[in-house]
Amino acid sequence: MANDKVTNILIVGVGGQGTILASRILAYLAQEDGYDVKVSEIHGMAQRGGSVTTQVRMGKKVYSPLISEGKADIILAFERLEALRSMHYLKKGGIMIVNDQAIEPVPVIMGLQKYPDDIIGRIKAKIPDAIAIDALNIARDCGNDKASNVVLMGVLARKMGYEWDQCMKAIEAKVPAKFLELNKQAFEKGWNAEV
Amino acid sequence: MELKKELLTGNEAIARGAYEAGVTVAAAYPGTPSTEILENLVKYPRVYAQWSPNEKVAMEVGVGASIGGARALVTMKHVGVNVAADPLFTFSYTGVNGGLVLVSADDPGMHSSQNEQDNRNYAKFSKIPLLEPSNSQECKDMIRLGLEISEQFDTPVILRTTTRVNHSQGFVELSDRTDDTPKPYVKNPRKYVTVPAHARALHVLVEERRSKLAEYSETVPVNRIEWADKRIGIITSGISYQNVKEVAPNVSVLKLGMTFPLPEKLIREFASQVNELYVVEELEPFLEDQIRLMGIEVTGKKMFPRIGEISQRILVDKLLSATAYKELIDATVLEDGIEAEKEIPIPLRPPVLCPGCPHRGIFYVLSQLKMTVMGDIGCYTLGALPPLESVDTTICMGASVGSALGMAKAHPEMHGKVVSVIGDSTFLHTGINGLVDIAYNKVPTTTIILDNSTTAMTGHQDHPATGFTLAKEPANQVDLEALCKAIGINRVVVVDAFDIDNLKKIVKEEAEANEPSVIIVKRPCALLIKERSLPYVVDKESCINCNKCMKIGCPALTAGDDGVVVNTALCTGCTLCSKLCPTGALKKEGDVIG
Ligand SMILES: Cc1ncc(C[n+]2csc(CCOP(=O)(O)OP(=O)(O)O)c2C)c(N)n1
Ligand code: SF4
Numbered sequence: 001m002a003n004d005k006v007t008n009i010l011i012v013g014v015g016g017q018g019t020i021l022a023s024r025i026l027a028y029l030a031q032e033d034g035y036d037v038k039v040s041e042i043h044g045m046a047q048r049g050g051s052v053t054t055q056v057r058m059g060k061k062v063y064s065p066l067i068s069e070g071k072a073d074i075i076l077a078f079e080r081l082e083a084l085r086s087m088h089y090l091k092k093g094g095i096m097i098v099n100d101q102a103i104e105p106v107p108v109i110m111g112l113q114k115y116p117d118d119i120i121g122r123i124k125a126k127i128p129d130a131i132a133i134d135a136l137n138i139a140r141d142c143g144n145d146k147a148s149n150v151v152l153m154g155v156l157a158r159k160m161g162y163e164w165d166q167c168m169k170a171i172e173a174k175v176p177a178k179f180l181e182l183n184k185q186a187f188e189k190g191w192n193a194e195v
Numbered sequence: 196m197e198l199k200k201e202l203l204t205g206n207e208a209i210a211r212g213a214y215e216a217g218v219t220v221a222a223a224y225p226g227t228p229s230t231e232i233l234e235n236l237v238k239y240p241r242v243y244a245q246w247s248p249n250e251k252v253a254m255e256v257g258v259g260a261s262i263g264g265a266r267a268l269v270t271m272k273h274v275g276v277n278v279a280a281d282p283l284f285t286f287s288y289t290g291v292n293g294g295l296v297l298v299s300a301d302d303p304g305m306h307s308s309q310n311e312q313d314n315r316n317y318a319k320f321s322k323i324p325l326l327e328p329s330n331s332q333e334c335k336d337m338i339r340l341g342l343e344i345s346e347q348f349d350t351p352v353i354l355r356t357t358t359r360v361n362h363s364q365g366f367v368e369l370s371d372r373t374d375d376t377p378k379p380y381v382k383n384p385r386k387y388v389t390v391p392a393h394a395r396a397l398h399v400l401v402e403e404r405r406s407k408l409a410e411y412s413e414t415v416p417v418n419r420i421e422w423a424d425k426r427i428g429i430i431t432s433g434i435s436y437q438n439v440k441e442v443a444p445n446v447s448v449l450k451l452g453m454t455f456p457l458p459e460k461l462i463r464e465f466a467s468q469v470n471e472l473y474v475v476e477e478l479e480p481f482l483e484d485q486i487r488l489m490g491i492e493v494t495g496k497k498m499f500p501r502i503g504e505i506s507q508r509i510l511v512d513k514l515l516s517a518t519a520y521k522e523l524i525d526a527t528v529l530e531d532g533i534e535a536e537k538e539i540p541i542p543l544r545p546p547v548l549c550p551g552c553p554h555r556g557i558f559y560v561l562s563q564l565k566m567t568v569m570g571d572i573g574c575y576t577l578g579a580l581p582p583l584e585s586v587d588t589t590i591c592m593g594a595s596v597g598s599a600l601g602m603a604k605a606h607p608e609m610h611g612k613v614v615s616v617i618g619d620s621t622f623l624h625t626g627i628n629g630l631v632d633i634a635y636n637k638v639p640t641t642t643i644i645l646d647n648s649t650t651a652m653t654g655h656q657d658h659p660a661t662g663f664t665l666a667k668e669p670a671n672q673v674d675l676e677a678l679c680k681a682i683g684i685n686r687v688v689v690v691d692a693f694d695i696d697n698l699k700k701i702v703k704e705e706a707e708a709n710e711p712s713v714i715i716v717k718r719p720c721a722l723l724i725k726e727r728s729l730p731y732v733v734d735k736e737s738c739i740n741c742n743k744c745m746k747i748g749c750p751a752l753t754a755g756d757d758g759v760v761v762n763t764a765l766c767t768g769c770t771l772c773s774k775l776c777p778t779g780a781l782k783k784e785g786d787v788i789g
Contacts, residue, residue, distance in 0.1 A: 014544065027202055027364065037202060038330075039364040042306050048577065049750055050546035063440040065363035068507045070532030081541065088535035104753060105544035110582055110745060111754045113542035126533050145764070 006059030008067040009156075012086045013078030014103045015049050018149035021174065022076065023054040025153055028170040029162055030058035040065035049106075051082055076156050078135075078149065079103050080119040087123060096123060096130040097155055097195075099148060131155065131195040138189045147186035150175075154190020164191070198368040205360040208331040208367045209298060210235035212338030213268045217375035218242060220260035222253040224624065225653040226272030227307040228361035229300035233270060234656075237665050241375055246656060246665045249592075249624040250275035254282045254297070261286075261295040261351070262387055264378035266342050270298040273314045274591065278625065280317070283351070287321045288397040289387050290349035290404075292378055294342030297323075298354045303477040304504040306358050309572065309589065311503070313478035318353045318455040319485075322401050324408050325455035326354045326417070327433040331365040333417075333452065340417065348404055348411070355454075357477065359434045359504070409456035417452025420465055426520045428469025430462065430482060430493070435475045435505060442511050442525045457485050466491045471518055477505050548577050550751040551767030553647050553692035553718035557616070558583040559747050559771075560699045566614050566706070569602060571595035571626065573618035573652045574720075575645055582748045592621050596629025596642050603640045611707040614641040620650035620658040623673065627682075633711045634683035641705045641712045642684075644675060645692075647720040655722065679713045686710060692718035695774050721767055729784045730766035731773060733759050737780035744772040744781060 009026060013019045023039050030037045040055040055067045069088055074095045077083030083098040090096055100120060107113040116122070120132045133155055135148035142151075150171070157167045167187065175183045203211060209232045213221060221244040223233040237244040247253035250271040257269035271279060276299050283297065299317065302308040318325035326341050328334040334356065341352040385393050412418060427446040431439050432454050439448060449465040451457070466472050466486075474483045474495035483495035498513045499505055511528040515521055548555050558578035561568050562585035570576060570586035571594060579586035588598060599615035606613075617626045622644050630642055650656040657663040662672040679687045686708055690698050698716065705712040730751075738758035745754050751765035752772060761772075763784065773781035 015546070031202060031366075036366065037364070039202070040359060041204075041362050041364075042358070048546035048549060048574065049544070051544045062365075064434075064437040064507065065359060065365070066438075066507070068528055070530055071528070072532070081544070084536050085541050087533050089532065091532040094532065105542050106547045106748060106750055107545070107581075108542050109750060109753050110748065112581070113540065115542065116539050122536060122539075 006057055006062055007074075008072045009056040009074045009076065010067055010072040010086060010089050011054040011056065011076045011078070012082040013052055014082065015052050017052075017078045018146060019052055019054050019078055022149050022153050023056050024174045025170045026056045026058075028173055029157070029166060030056075032166065032170070035059055036062045038062045038065040051085065053086070074156070074160070076152055078152065081105070081115065083123055084116065084119050087126065090127065094127075095159060096127045097152065097159070098123060098130060098132045099135040099152055100132045101134065101136045101148070131159075133190070133193055133195055135190065138193065139186055142182055142186045142189065144182055147182055150183045150186040151190035151193075154187040155193055155195055158191050167191075198370070200366050200368050202364050203331045203367045204231065204362055204364045205328070205331050205334045205356055206231040206362070207235050208334040209270070209338055209354070210239070211367065211369065212335035214239040214242060215335070215370050215372050216266060216339040216342050217373050218266045218268045218342070219375050219377060220256065220265045221245070221268040221270070222247045222256035223270040224248070224250045224253050224275060225650055225656045226275050226300070227653055228302060228356070228358040229270045229272050229275075229298060230653045230656065232298060233665060236268070241372070244665055246658060248659055250279040251282060254279035254286075257295050257297070258282055258286050261291045261293045262289070263292065263380045265293040266375070266377075267293060267295045268298070268338070269295065271300070272308065273299055273301040273312055274308065274310065276314055276317055277591075283317070283323075284321045285389055286351050287323050288389055288394055288401055290400075291345050291351060292380065294345035295351045296338055296341040296345065296354050297351060298356065300361050301355060301357045301478075303357055309591065311478060313481060314353070315355055315454060315481040316479065318355070322405055323350055323455075324348070324352050324453065326352065326452060327454050328354065328356060328360055328452070329433050329436040329450075330360065331363070331367045334360065335367050337417065337452065344411070348408055350404055350408075355433070357434050405456055409459065412453050412456050412458040413460050415453050418458050418461055419450055420461070421448045421450060423447050424520075424523055425468055426470045427473070427518060427523050428465055428471065429473045429475055430465065430486070431475040432482065433477070435477060438505065438507050438510055439475055442507050442528050443514065443523055444525075446523050451482065454482060457482070459489055462486060462489065462491065466493070471520070473514070473517075475499060475505065475510065477503075545580060546577060547580070547748065547750055548574065549721050550749055550765045551721035551724075551769040553716070553720065554578060554645055555583070555747050555749065556692055556695045556771055557643065557645065557698055557716050558585045560695060560702055561585040561614070561616070563699065564702060565612070566702070567602065567609065567612055569595045569599040569613065569615040571615070571617040571621050573621055573645075575616060575618055578616070580748070582746055586616070593617070593625025593629060596626045597632060599640045599642065600629065600633050600636070600638045603638050610639060614643055614702070614706055616643045616645065618651075619644060619646040619648070619660050619675065620656075622675070623659050627678070630679065630684065630713070631682050638711060639709050641702070641708075641714060643702070643714045643716060646675060646715050646717045649720050649723060651720045651722070655720065675715055684711050684713050686712035687715065688713070689715045689717055692716045693770055695771065721769070724767070728768035730761060730763040730768050731770070731781050732761050732763065732784050734780045734782055737778045739778055739780075741777065743777060744775045746775065747771055
């Protein structure tokens, strides 16, 4: 991370996927590095299975908690459709990490709208080195679907150049003790995933 | 000593600020984006924090504590201040004993609100000083400042936040709690008994106070000029300040932390030294109008929208269109990144009632019966969305009940076809008054109370009928059935939310009755239930693909070409879909053979 520049990370997903934990871990990592941090979360209606967006900004001095369109350095998408929806927030040359999982929204479930085909292909057409990973399956292997957020954090943290020990410290600080082992394991799988 | 620094949301910082500044009494009714303030404050020692049944009562609790000599905090969302306005306006006349800060959490952009009123106008209207923090640190600091202003000038103070301030995190330096001993209470009828003779005298004091506050506003450190390039000067407050700094770091800024009364001399000084003068504020031209009244020409709402939030993009776009000094504005903000997907439509992902939600069945029944449904605010407002689509109106909390009465009187021939639907928390908030009206005037209409044992919409807060307090201590529990009977409703029926057949029968019966009636539909919110029952699955042999079960809009059911599929990870086993299936194809997992 360049010293004077602000790094913008947009985390998108569906209510209940655990996007907040990811943002808390990121904020912790930035804080440990001595950076200024702003995190923005929108609550409310999002709780009932709506789209959710969390924005994390870190750098020497950060004013606004919000990331403008085309200004995200990284998008971490917990779901394919949400990745597609938010794609234009990514700057040219930015990093896109997509959990290759589909959660159908109600208009699709009801057959009113169609869940787009080949989302990953469409994303890759515009962002050739976008990373797609099946975090849900990996989390399932660790024994808990809910850990897919931490699998994704593993992918992201490595990509951002954080050190392993730093990450373990962050996870210990932010994850309840009861789920620590599970989450460490999930993080490691993400970290080591071939992407 | 090194100060401890923590990453806090605006709401956490407000709670911390109240703790540090010696607040001992706090009251609120939940409402996004303010809810987490009290949820955090209750965790601190030596602070009494409580949910009130509505904002007016919360305000009155604060008023009493303040008159008694304690420092008090009252918090609510913007529309809550409409409910609390009555005590607020007269409390402005009496003034305080212990300091009182009212947090009004506004919601530009309506992330989770029914309107986007700009509550800064309340400060001017009620002649109460106004503070506007722009980040978490200021949230904390301005609570202390607000309490000090309150005590020094004998006035309540409004701290006005917006969603982005309440819900973003930033670093906050923590300090210790200061002395929290309440001042003694001194009886003083001339101050606290607002009979006309006293009130007339008090109004004079209020106007004097306003002049003194205007003088104070000139030097209070939260109003400050950040001199830089003087070709452009921007006057701003709240979250807009952060966006201005982001896109125009080199212009001069007059940052206003206290926005009523305004510091006229400071504004004049600033205005006289810059070539171009702009006011950047979301929603109403609150600063702009006042500045214009000073005879100072500024550019504001002529180009910035009155609607919604002002994003960095809008800010840059508008500033570039107006300024002669484009080099001072960061035009790269407007540069596009990756192109948006345009070839195919991207389906929306609206919020929906959860799988297993106890509100689903009643809306299915109401749509089947083609009822006109005077609705209210809560999770159940989602009953307005397809496929249930059975809510006709949503105005404000509590409005369903009284408006059903109005509808019944406008169209007596609609008898049997009009009901109101209201949540338990909303009923106790202000719906109860409407029901008293219905009972009193004997209007034959049916009020359906959805008792899911919580305030679900705002994140599951307790209320007077849940049996617990904010601190999770056991509480007296309002008996809704007995309450309705006590106010004069003779027909009160309690029904299980998942028993659709019975629901249908009872709704018909009660709506057609010739006297007022209440139906209490009971089942706890699905998210409160820790132990799941077995999910349902589709017996492929029996499913005839009629899609009748899809009419309840359950996110756990997916229609497919070869029949419906249940997402067993989402299904809570609520049984509702199985009751709609004509062939019995939906069965509890384990009951399906093969
Ligand atoms: C005056 C006012 N205060 C607060 C709110 C925020 N708010 C919206 S709905 C609601 C309560 C919903 O609870 P309930 O009626 O029990 O329905 P549920 O969500 O549990 O279904 C609250 C607090 C509001 N819209 N207006
Ligand atoms: S939170 Fe509870 S009341 Fe609200 S939609 Fe979900 S199950 Fe229904």
